[in-house]
Amino acid sequence: xxxxxxxxxxxxxxxxxxxxxxxxxxxxxxxxxxxxxxxxxxxxxxxxxxxxxxxxxxxxxxxxxxxxxxxxxxxxxxxxxxxxxxxxxxxxxxxxxxxxxxxxxxxxxxxxxxxxxxxxxxxxxxxxxxxxxxxxxxxxxxxxxxxxxxxxxxxxxxxxxxxxxxxxxxxxxxxxxxxxxxxxxxxxxxxxxxxxxxxxxxxxxxxxxxxxxxxxxxxxxxxxxxxxxxxxxxxxxxxxxxxxxxxxxxxxxxxxxxxxxxxxxxxxxxxxxxxxxxxxxxxxxxxxxxxxxxxxxxxxxxxxxxxxxxxxxxxxxxxxxxxxxxxxxxxxxxxxxxxxxxxxxxxxxxxxxxxxxxxxxxxxxxxxxxxxxxxxxxxxxxxxxxxxxxxxxxxxxxxxxxxxxxxxxxxxxxxxxxxxxxxxxxxxxxxxxxxxxxx
Numbered sequence: 070x071x072x073x074x075x076x077x078x079x080x081x082x083x084x085x086x087x088x089x090x091x092x093x094x095x096x097x098x099x100x101x102x103x104x105x106x107x108x109x110x111x112x113x114x115x116x117x118x119x120x121x122x123x124x125x126x127x128x129x130x131x132x133x134x135x136x137x138x139x140x141x142x143x144x145x146x147x148x149x150x151x152x153x154x155x156x157x158x159x160x161x162x163x164x165x166x167x168x169x170x171x172x173x174x175x176x177x178x179x180x181x182x183x184x185x186x187x188x189x190x191x192x193x194x195x196x197x198x199x200x201x202x203x204x205x206x207x208x209x210x211x212x213x214x215x216x217x218x219x220x221x222x223x224x225x226x227x228x229x230x231x232x233x234x235x236x237x238x239x240x241x242x243x244x245x246x247x248x249x250x251x252x253x254x255x256x257x258x259x260x261x262x263x264x265x266x267x268x269x270x271x272x273x274x275x276x277x278x279x280x281x282x283x284x285x286x287x288x289x290x291x292x293x294x295x296x297x298x299x300x301x302x303x304x305x306x307x308x309x310x311x312x313x314x315x316x317x318x319x320x321x322x323x324x325x326x327x328x329x330x331x332x333x334x335x336x337x338x339x340x341x342x343x344x345x346x347x348x349x350x351x352x353x354x355x356x357x358x359x360x361x362x363x364x365x366x367x368x369x370x371x372x373x374x375x376x377x378x379x380x381x382x383x384x385x386x387x388x389x390x391x392x393x394x395x396x397x398x399x400x401x402x403x404x405x406x407x408x409x410x411x412x413x414x415x416x417x418x419x420x421x422x423x424x425x426x427x428x429x430x431x432x433x434x435x436x437x438x439x440x441x442x443x444x445x446x447x448x449x450x451x452x453x454x455x456x457x458x459x460x461x462x463x464x465x466x467x468x469x470x471x472x473x474x475x476x477x478x479x480x481x482x483x484x485x486x487x488x489x490x491x492x493x494x495x496x497x498x499x500x501x502x503x504x505x506x507x508x
Contacts, residue, residue, distance in 0.1 A: 070133065071402040072174050077125040078409015080444050081352055082177040085453030086118045092462045095119020105261040109215035110180035117179050123457075125409070128176045135182045136173055140164050142189040143362065147369075149196055150234075150330075151323050158369035159327075159362075165391055166368075167398035168286035169361040171354050174405045180216040181358050187213035188220050188359075195231045203232075203243055207250045214254045219341035221251055223359050226337060278339045281349035281357055282364035288393035289400070297393060300386070304371040305332065324377065327370030334363025351401070351441025404442045407491040411437070411444035414489035416458040422484050426464060430455055431483040433469030434476075437494045444492070 079087065090098035098118040099111035121127050140160045148156035172182040191209035194202040210224040228247035232240035280286055284298035308328035311321040338359030347353035349360075357364070368390060376383035415432060423430055432455075436446045445451045448468055455466040469475040475483060 070129075070173075071399050072405055073126070073129055073133075075403060075406035076409070077129040077174065078406065078412060079123070079125055079176060080405070080408045080412055080442070081175070081446055081450050083118070083175070084412065084445070084451070084457070085449040086114055086177060087123060088453035088456045088462075090115075090119040090122065091457060106258065107180065107215060107217070109184075109212055110217065113180040113183055113216060117176055125176070128179070129174065132173055132176075132179060132182055135179070135186050136164075139182070139186045139189050142186070142193055143365075146189060146192050146196070147327075147366065151327050155323060155327050155366075155369050155373055158372060159365045162368050162391075162394075163362060163365035165394040165398065166287045166361060166365060167394060167401050168281050168349065168364065169354050169357045170398070170401050170405065171352055172358060174402070175352060178355050181355050184213040184217040184220050185358055185362075187216070188224060189362075191224070192227055192231065195227060196235060198236075204246075207247055210247070211250045211254050214251065214258070217358070218255070218258045219338075220359060221255060222340050223334070223337045225251055275339050275343060277349055278335060278356075278360060281354070282335060282360065282367070286349060286354070286357070287364070287390075287397065289397050293389075293393050297390060301368070301371060304328070304374060305367065308370065308374065322377075324370045324373035327373070328367050331363040331366030331368075331370060334366065335360040336363075338363060348441060351404070351438070352443070353441045401440060401442070404439050404492065407439075408442045408444045411486070411490045411492055412454060414491075415444060415484070415486050416454055418486075418489045419455060419484045420458050423482065426459070426482070428479075428482050429465040429467050431467045431469055431475065431478045432486055433474065433483060434472045434485065434487075435470050435494070436468065437486060437490050437492045439492050439495050442492070444486075444490070 086098050086100075089100055095115045096104075096111075096119065099107075099114035103114065104111040117128055117131065121131070140163060143163060144156045144160040146156075147159045151159075171178040172185065187209045191206040191213065194206035194209065197203060207228070210220075210228070213220045214224065225247065228251075229239065229244050232243055279302075280294075280298070283301035284290075284294040288294040288297045305328055308321075308325040311317045311325045312329050338357065338361075342356055347356040349356040354361075372383060372387055372390070375386045419430060419432065432445070432451050436443050438446070445454065445468060448466075451468045452464075452466045456462055456464050469478070469483075475485075
């Protein structure tokens with residue numbers, strides 16, 4: 070992994086979680102709100118930030134193991150429905166595509182990565198006539214939801230559809246049990262809603278999901294992403310026509326079915342973010358935690374369709390798609406590394422410049438991010454990082470969001486992060502926005 074070779078680090082929310090663990094103990098890592106809103110995530114954080122602590126290579130190894138297990142289970146699940154070729158293609162493309170990098174490198178997304186693993190394992194168990202295995206599937210789905218509640222819509226659909234597809238009729242007993250398990254989890258989450266999760270009054274624009282799975286999310290932005298996007302959209306349209314139109318249905322096979330199911334998974338993964346959107350890039354690509362699997366399944370189906378039409382074109386298409394994914398993955402790994410470097414460099418720079426702070430230590434002039442990847446983006450990030458740097462909970466720290474705001478503080482209390490940053494700004498961050506824009 071490129072990121073492991075370059076050197077992993079901690080960024081963004083990692084810092085206040087590490088600070089909680091340092092000064093309050095392992096179980097305090099997730100914070101009191103997280104402990105009740107997402108008990109599964111709180112337990113994961115206790116291990117990752119409490120027991121492991123400030124050892125990013127160990128955390129990266131944990132994420133690598135979770136990711137490898139997920140990919141293996143994904144191949145097993147897809148094989149049962151679409152055969153070995155599409156299964157292997159889906160697993161490989163999911164590993165290659167860089168549209169869920171936060172689940173691979175960001176410690177704060179460990180609970181989401183584990184959620185995906187449990188949901189994939191649950192699906193494998195669900196495809197069984199054994200009531201014991203089905204019960205295990207429901208337990209795993211519930212555990213996944215307690216780690217990251219956005220998995221609930223997918224889990225609910227799978228509990229109904231998988232047994233129905235396999236046996237040709239609904240399994241009402243399993244459906245009722247699943248409704249009870251997921252319903253109980255959903256009620257818990259709503260009653261103990263995380264206070265920092267402010268849902269929008271309107272419906273978010275989810276159109277960025279298209280680029281995340283067919284364009285700039287998996288390829289270098291520009292002509293390459295545009296070509297891949299056009300090819301992907303045309304392929305999906307052809308598959309949809311073959312599945313929907315009676316006159317073309319005889320052309321449809323497993324490849325077209327994989328495209329259709331993949332699109333449904335993308336939709337089910339995006340729906341939970343309709344009122345609380347993360348731009349699906351960089352730290353925001355946790356938006357794709359479920360959808361990325363659907364995207365990989367779609368592309369595996371599209372490549373299989375190309376191969377059935379012209380086998381020689383399959384090699385060309387596969388080289389373009391995989392090559393673009395690997396190139397983009399390498400660049401984003403570099404940006405994650407630079408963000409981790411920036412965080413430590415800012416910590417060290419602040420302590421060197423202001424060894425004994427008498428007031429609030431201010432870092433600015435504004436957060437620096439590239440492709441939604443940054444060292445710090447809000448007050449809690451910098452507060453936690455500097456508490457650890459000074460080894461004192463009493464340190465007061467702040468983050469400014471403009472040159473004007475930064476200039477209002479005394480020179481002896483402020484630190485210019487641009488002097489040590491390896492990232493180059495490609496966006497403007499508004500104070501208090503709470504949203505990471507795509508650019």
